Each structure stands twice: as C-alpha cells, then as structure tokens.
Amino acid sequence: MAVATLGTVVLDCPDPRALASFYAEVLGGTVEAEGEADWVDLRLPGGRTLAFQAAPGHVPPKWPAPDGSQQFHLDLTVEDMDAAEKEILALGAKVLETGDQERGWRVYADPAGHPFCLCAT
Structure with a gap:
C-alpha cells in the first residue's frame, strides 16, 4: 500500500507568474495567483496542479x-x-x-x- 499520493510538483524560479504563464501556454490550464504572488498555481486539464515558487537568487x-x-x-x-x-x-x-x-x-x-x-x- 502506498504511503502517499503525488499532490503538486513545485518549480523554484525568479518570477512565478511569468513561468506559470509559459507553462499555461504549453500545457493549457488556468493560472491562479493572489496578490504579489510568491506562489502561483497552474491548474491543469485533468485535475493536476503545477506550482511555481519565488526563489530569490535562483x-x-x-x-x-x-x-x-x-x-x-x-x-x-x-x-x-x-x-x-x-x-x-x-x-x-x-x-x-x-x-x-x-x-x-x-x-x-x-x-x-x-x-x-x-x-x-
């Protein structure tokens, strides 16, 4: 029996909104971000999420x-x-x-x- 299931893959990057927009064009889906957005979710068709996290000095x-x-x-x-x-x-x-x-x-x-x-x- 599995201990866990895969939730979200998160990519560190300098600009989460810009990278989420790139992958939205490549994979489809909806970019979801709040405010300044140090964290941005890309909700993909089929229910998966790809996330992007601000990483200063990436x-x-x-x-x-x-x-x-x-x-x-x-x-x-x-x-x-x-x-x-x-x-x-x-x-x-x-x-x-x-x-x-x-x-x-x-x-x-x-x-x-x-x-x-x-x-x-």
Whole structure:
C-alpha cells in the first residue's frame, strides 16, 4: 500500500507568474495567483496542479552537468514534435539538446532555465 499520493510538483524560479504563464501556454490550464504572488498555481486539464515558487537568487540547473544535478525534469508528450517545438521556442524556451530522434525526444529549458523534454507519442 502506498504511503502517499503525488499532490503538486513545485518549480523554484525568479518570477512565478511569468513561468506559470509559459507553462499555461504549453500545457493549457488556468493560472491562479493572489496578490504579489510568491506562489502561483497552474491548474491543469485533468485535475493536476503545477506550482511555481519565488526563489530569490535562483540559479538554473545545467544540461547536461556531470558535476551538478539537474534536480528533476518534466517529460511532456506531444503528437507533432516539430510543431510543438516551434510553439515552445516562440514562448521563450531554449534548445538544450536535439535528443534521440529514434526514441523521439528533445530537451529544452523553460524561461527560468529548468530542463524539460518534448516526447513523441
């Protein structure tokens, strides 16, 4: 029996509202923030929540970095890799690695520097 269930994945970043808006464009959903918003929730279709927390002095992870951990990354499944790449780059993502075309993935950084992958269905 499981001890817990996954609630929310939280990303530290310099500007929670801006990063939540980026992921809202990528994944859909509704950005929810109150006041100055050191914490912003992105309510995703299907009921999951992705949250963003202000982290003064945030230092983005490096990709790849054998001398430093990336901490985690998100795998985002897409139907049309080229179309999805065009859209995320227009939103401010940066290419980190072209990935493995045979296995169907490519690596990017979001505007705050967190790595994420687009993965073919």
